[in-house]
Amino acid sequence: MxxxxxxxxxxxxDDYPDAREMYTEYLEFSGFExxxxxxxxxxxxxxxxxxxxxxxMDLSLPVMDGWEATRRLKADERTAxxxxxxxxxxxxxGISEGAKKxxxxxxxxxxxxxxxxxxxxxxxxxxxxxxxxxxxxxRSGKYAKxx
Amino acid sequence: MPSPPAALLAVxxxxxxxxxxxxxxxxxxxxxxxxxxxxxxxxxxxxxxxRVRLLEGFVGRAEISDTAQVALQWLxxxxxxxxxxxLIRPEGEQSLVVVGAYGLGSAVTSYSVSLEDWSNPLVSAFxxxxxxxxxxxxxxxxxxxxxxxxxxxxxxHAVPLSIAGFSEEAFGLLLLGGTPALGPExxxxxxxxxxxLDQLLRQHVMAxxxxxxxxxxxxxxxxxxxxxxxxxxxxxxxxxxxANARALTLFTASEEESEGRRGAVRMNNMxxxxxxxxxxxxxxxxxxxxxxxxxxxxxSDLVFxxxxxxxxxxxxxxxxxSILRNVTDLRRASEEIEENYRKMRIAEVQARAESDRLNLIxxxxxxxxxxxxxxxxxxxxxxxxxxxxxxxxxxxxxEQRWVQANDAHFSSFIAGMFVSADQRRVGxxxxxxxxxxxxxxxxxxxxxVLSEHGELTAVVTILHDRREALEKAKLYAxxxxxxxxxxxxxxxxxxxxxxxxxxxxxxxxxxxxxxALKSQFLANMSHEFRTPLNAMLxxxxxxxxxxxxxxxxxxxxxxxxxxxxxxxLLTIINEILDISRIEAGRMPLQMATVKVPDLVSEVxxxxxxxxxxxxxxxxxxxxxxxxxITSDRQKVKQILLNLLSNSLKxxxxxxxxxxxxxxxxxxxxxxxVTDTGIGIANADQDxxxxxxxxxxxxxxxxxxxxxxxxxxxxxxxxxxxxxxSVQSQVGKGSTFTLTLPTKGRK
Numbered sequence: 001m002x003x004x005x006x007x008x009x010x011x012x013x014d015d016y017p018d019a020r021e022m023y024t025e026y027l028e029f030s031g032f033e034x035x036x037x038x039x040x041x042x043x044x045x046x047x048x049x050x051x052x053x054x055x056x057m058d059l060s061l062p063v064m065d066g067w068e069a070t071r072r073l074k075a076d077e078r079t080a081x082x083x084x085x086x087x088x089x090x091x092x093x094g095i096s097e098g099a100k101k102x103x104x105x106x107x108x109x110x111x112x113x114x115x116x117x118x119x120x121x122x123x124x125x126x127x128x129x130x131x132x133x134x135x136x137x138x139r140s141g142k143y144a145k146x147x
Numbered sequence: 148m149p150s151p152p153a154a155l156l157a158v159x160x161x162x163x164x165x166x167x168x169x170x171x172x173x174x175x176x177x178x179x180x181x182x183x184x185x186x187x188x189x190x191x192x193x194x195x196x197x198r199v200r201l202l203e204g205f206v207g208r209a210e211i212s213d214t215a216q217v218a219l220q221w222l223x224x225x226x227x228x229x230x231x232x233x234l235i236r237p238e239g240e241q242s243l244v245v246v247g248a249y250g251l252g253s254a255v256t257s258y259s260v261s262l263e264d265w266s267n268p269l270v271s272a273f274x275x276x277x278x279x280x281x282x283x284x285x286x287x288x289x290x291x292x293x294x295x296x297x298x299x300x301x302x303x304h305a306v307p308l309s310i311a312g313f314s315e316e317a318f319g320l321l322l323l324g325g326t327p328a329l330g331p332e333x334x335x336x337x338x339x340x341x342x343x344l345d346q347l348l349r350q351h352v353m354a355x356x357x358x359x360x361x362x363x364x365x366x367x368x369x370x371x372x373x374x375x376x377x378x379x380x381x382x383x384x385x386x387x388x389x390a391n392a393r394a395l396t397l398f399t400a401s402e403e404e405s406e407g408r409r410g411a412v413r414m415n416n417m418x419x420x421x422x423x424x425x426x427x428x429x430x431x432x433x434x435x436x437x438x439x440x441x442x443x444x445x446x447s448d449l450v451f452x453x454x455x456x457x458x459x460x461x462x463x464x465x466x467x468x469s470i471l472r473n474v475t476d477l478r479r480a481s482e483e484i485e486e487n488y489r490k491m492r493i494a495e496v497q498a499r500a501e502s503d504r505l506n507l508i509x510x511x512x513x514x515x516x517x518x519x520x521x522x523x524x525x526x527x528x529x530x531x532x533x534x535x536x537x538x539x540x541x542x543x544x545x546e547q548r549w550v551q552a553n554d555a556h557f558s559s560f561i562a563g564m565f566v567s568a569d570q571r572r573v574g575x576x577x578x579x580x581x582x583x584x585x586x587x588x589x590x591x592x593x594x595x596v597l598s599e600h601g602e603l604t605a606v607v608t609i610l611h612d613r614r615e616a617l618e619k620a621k622l623y624a625x626x627x628x629x630x631x632x633x634x635x636x637x638x639x640x641x642x643x644x645x646x647x648x649x650x651x652x653x654x655x656x657x658x659x660x661x662x663a664l665k666s667q668f669l670a671n672m673s674h675e676f677r678t679p680l681n682a683m684l685x686x687x688x689x690x691x692x693x694x695x696x697x698x699x700x701x702x703x704x705x706x707x708x709x710x711x712x713x714x715x716l717l718t719i720i721n722e723i724l725d726i727s728r729i730e731a732g733r734m735p736l737q738m739a740t741v742k743v744p745d746l747v748s749e750v751x752x753x754x755x756x757x758x759x760x761x762x763x764x765x766x767x768x769x770x771x772x773x774x775x776i777t778s779d780r781q782k783v784k785q786i787l788l789n790l791l792s793n794s795l796k797x798x799x800x801x802x803x804x805x806x807x808x809x810x811x812x813x814x815x816x817x818x819x820v821t822d823t824g825i826g827i828a829n830a831d832q833d834x835x836x837x838x839x840x841x842x843x844x845x846x847x848x849x850x851x852x853x854x855x856x857x858x859x860x861x862x863x864x865x866x867x868x869x870x871x872s873v874q875s876q877v878g879k880g881s882t883f884t885l886t887l888p889t890k891g892r893k
Contacts, residue, residue: 018682022689029694111681111717113688 008125009033011052013043013069014087015061019110023056026114032121040064044072047079054121057104059088067102074103083124087112194332197225201336205343211235214347215247218340222323223249226333230298230324234260235308235344236273236317238352243273243320248297250324255297260320269294269320272305276317279305298324306333308341319344377451377471380458381423387416388466397440397471404443411443422453423467438471450475515589515610519561521603532610535578542581549581557591557608564593564606571595575613588613666731673724677717684713722855729862736866738891740775741783743807743816750787751805757795764802765791773807776816778891782863783818786871789856790820790883798824798880814889815869821882827875835873836861860885867891 010032014020017038024034035050037043041064047055055073059066066086073079086104100107108120204217215233222228230250234243243260260269272279283302284290296303301324308319321337368391371378377394381387387398398419400412422438438453451471458466506527509516515532519525528536536557538550556576564572571594578587589610596605687710690698698706728734747769751758758765787805794803801823808817827835836857857871864871868888875881 016678016682019678019685022682022685026685026689026694029689111677111684114685115688115692 007031007033008053008121009035009050010121011035011037011043011046011050011055011082013037013040013056013061013066014058015039016058023114023117027118027121030114030118032118038062040066040069040072043069044076044079047073047082048076051078052082054125055082055084056108056117056121057084057086058110059086070102070104085120085124087117197221198335198339201225201339205339208343209347209350211344211347211351212246214340214343216249218336218343219247219249222333222336226336228323228325230301230303232258232297232322233308233319234322235319235348236262238348243269246319251297258297260294267294268292269296269305269322273307273317273320276307276309278307281305296322298322301325306337308337308344310341310345318348376473377469379469379471381419381467381469383465383467384420384424394471396443400443407446408443411441411446415440415443419453419469423455423469437474440471448475449473450478512609514612517557517608517610519606519608521605523558523561523565526605535581535610539581545584546581549579549584553578553581560591561593561606561608564595564608565603576610578610588617590616663731666727666733669723669727673720673727676720680713680717680720684710684717687713719855722859725859726855726862729859729866734866736779736891737781738777739780741778741780742775743773743818744769744771746780746784746787747805747807747818750784750791753788754791754795757792761795761798763795763798765795766802766804768804769807773809773816774889776887776889776891778867778887782867783885783887786860786863786885787818787820789860790871790885793856794820794822794824794881794883798822801880809889816887816889817884818887819882819884821880823880826877826879826881827873828877829875832873832875836871 008031010027012020012023012027012034013036014023015038020036020038024036027034035046035052037046039061043055043057043061044064046052057066057070061069066088070084070086073082073084083105084103085106085108086102087108087110106120106124108117112120201218201221204221205214208214208217215235219231219233222231228249231248232245232251232255233247235246236243241262243262245256245258248255260267260273262270262273264270268279268281271277281293281303283300284293290300303325304321304323306321306323307317308321309315309317319341321340323333371391372393374391375393377397378391379387379394379398380389387394390398397415398412400409404412418438418440422436436453438451440449440451441447442449450473452474453469453471455467455469458468506529509527509529512529513531515535516527516529517525517532517536518527525536535553536550538547542550556578560574560576563574571592573590573592576589576591578589579585580587590613591608591610593606593608595603596607598604687706689695691703691706691710725734744767747767751765751767754765791803791805803820803822806817806819806821808819809815810817861871864885864887868891869886872884872886873881874884
């Protein structure tokens with residue numbers, strides 16, 4: 001029920017509290033407003049309640065996993081237009097595909113340094129995906145793998 | 148004693164050659180009688196009438212015995228001669244027989260006088276034509292001097308009967324009983340009687356001759372008719388004079404005969420005439436030639452041999468006697484014989500050829516062949532058999548014994564065959580090689596050869612040397628044993644292998660399961676590793692950025708160490724994850740068209756910070772028009788990134804060149820990364836692709852990296868049906884070459 005500030009609001013969905021706290025701290029440090037959720041169900045609720053500008057969605061989640069949550073967000077017209085960036089530690093090829101199918105707009109492989117994540121968010125927010133292109137996957141996180 | 152007159156018949160015809168006598172003395176009897184009658188003129192009329200009576204009695208008498216009877220009776224009545232006997236010499240006989248008697252018993256007919264009995268005075272009287280008188284005997288000595296006659300002791304005259312004036316023998320003898328001297332009247336009588344008898348005798352002889360001639364002619368005709376060959380007599384013009392029955396059928400035809408027959412007969416006559424006129428007349432003596440005639444009965448050809456002889460007859464002129472011998476059958480038979488002979492010759496030649504061929508065949512057979520005749524003798528054997536059963540000329544004593552032993556063994560086998568009822572017999576005979584004495588068991592196969600009547604004519608035996616077969620059998624048995632042994636071993640080995648295979652299969656399954664578990668475990672573990680590592684690296688980064696406030700330089704340096712070690716750990720975890728994914732088969736290929744120049748530029752761009760940092764030059768040698776390949780872009784890129792970062796890492800001076808070339812022949816693409824780095828010793832060049840392998844394995848090694856990079860590259864290249872190779876010299880540099888198919892399989 002918080003009023004919408006000037007700062008872009010990020011819904012951060014992660015079941016690992018330390019990672020969630022770390023990203024929150026850094027996102028807030030970097031000028032974002034952060035709303036947190038610990039599972040998919042919670043994420044759906046927070047998305048409707050807070051109308052974030054972007055959603056960072058870990059895919060491995062208890063109660064309801066990230067894929068299902070994304071599908072529901074994209075199916076709900078209230079949340080369908082919010083870009084969803086998938087976050088996952090499973091760097092398997094099939095997972096990014098599954099994420100795209102579920103409606104994710106970008107895909108970031110963990111581990112992901114906080115500054116990398118912020119750069120990715122800014123990139124999407126500066127160049128928001130049009131409604132028609134919401135299903136076009138954006139790729140990221142490659143440096144984490146090859147460096 | 149005198150007995151009543153009895154008529155005596157002349158027995159037997161006089162056998163005289165009438166023709167001859169007729170030819171030389173033509174008979175004319177009547178004028179002489181007339182002369183005799185004329186001589187009586189002047190005597191008294193009693194005498195005349197008596198003489199006439201006698202002559203009258205002679206007239207018409209054709210039989211000698213009748214005439215003799217009349218004459219003797221006249222003597223008795225006129226001259227008073229009461230006993231008389233008339234004897235005649237039959238033609239050709241050497242005795243006188245009774246033809247008439249007067250005043251003597253009937254027994255006189257058996258009386259005869261042998262003309263060969265020269266001591267008989269009657270014979271002398273007959274031969275010398277001399278009248279003799281025999282007086283009645285007075286003593287036994289007188290009797291002995293007298294001939295024995297039916298007149299017994301009575302005195303008698305013996306008067307020869309002959310024709311006076313002719314120097315001929317007498318033909319009869321008159322015995323006149325009584326002593327009186329013979330007067331002129333009696334001389335007249337003997338003369339007349341002789342003439343009459345002579346006439347009758349001559350007539351008899353003639354008649355006999357005529358009969359004989361007739362009989363002989365009939366006989367002759369019968370004979371020539373009986374001859375199946377035509378016989379004919381022709382005159383010099385070829386006209387038929389005499390022909391036998393067979394000739395008549397050929398050369399004569401009556402008007403009733405058919406036209407065909409008459410034609411045939413005309414033809415035959417023409418043929419005969421021409422044959423006779425052309426040859427027979429010109430040549431004298433018998434000639435022989437062939438004459439072809441037509442059988443008038445059936446029109447068939449008849450071949451005759453014509454034998455013609457010219458006969459000279461002064462009365463009837465020359466004629467030709469021709470005998471035709473039917474040689475049709477002879478000719479046919481001769482032709483048949485000739486044909487048969489020819490056939491026989493051909494058959495003989497064939498048989499010889501067959502026999503030669505058979506011999507050749509038999510000799511060419513390597514197995515000995517012996518033909519034994521029904522008597523048990525050897526009628527034929529081929530060369531191999533000869534070597535076994537005949538003693539060679541230069542044989543030693545021992546060799547001779549071997550051959551003899553062979554012969555004995557074989558003979559005993561054949562003897563068994565002869566007594567056996569079997570048509571065939573197969574047996575084993577133990578012979579010896581005549582040269583070496585080596586035992587030579589042979590299989591003898593004997594067969595009987597039977598004639599068409601089922602008689603045994605020969606036995607043919609083929610001997611087959613069993614040595615080789617036995618040797619083979621022995622070897623075969625050994626081979627069989629070895630084969631069995633081998634088979635047992637193979638079976639054991641196979642069973643063992645099967646067991647091993649089963650074991651291996653189970654182990655493989657277990658290994659696979661273990662491997663899958665391991666991969667799963669590693670995948671999970673790396674995820675679990677990364678989550679806390681993510682937080683650690685994140686906070687470190689945040690501290691370094693001063694998110695929580697300013698950081699003193701020494702602290703910053705220490706945080707930097709935490710960060711770099713954290714990153715290294717992350718790399719290790721990522722690479723372990725890659726390997727485990729590859730091994731678990733959980734890294735699917737995404738085949739697509741790959742533009743190699745773009746890919747190379749991309750790789751270079753991604754590593755640009757490191758390139759800048761290390762102050763090295765990276766040259767790209769890739770043709771812009773290089774054809775795209777089909778492969779997994781991400782994996783090719785990963786390999787290339789790895790190779791390039793490796794080169795950058797181990798190169799301190801100079802630079803790195805990326806070369807791409809398409810090899811049309813092999814349908815491959817080569818991507819080579821060449822550096823001027825530290826290089827790799829030959830001995831180490833294979834080891835660098837092994838897991839966790841860095842050549843400097845010391846804890847304080849100079850170069851970073853997990854040692855998993857090349858190992859992953861090699862695995863990825865294999866997934867893409869490619870390979871990675873290295874060429875390197877220590878201190879000069881290395882070239883890593885990735886070779887990929889231009890059209891990778893999906």
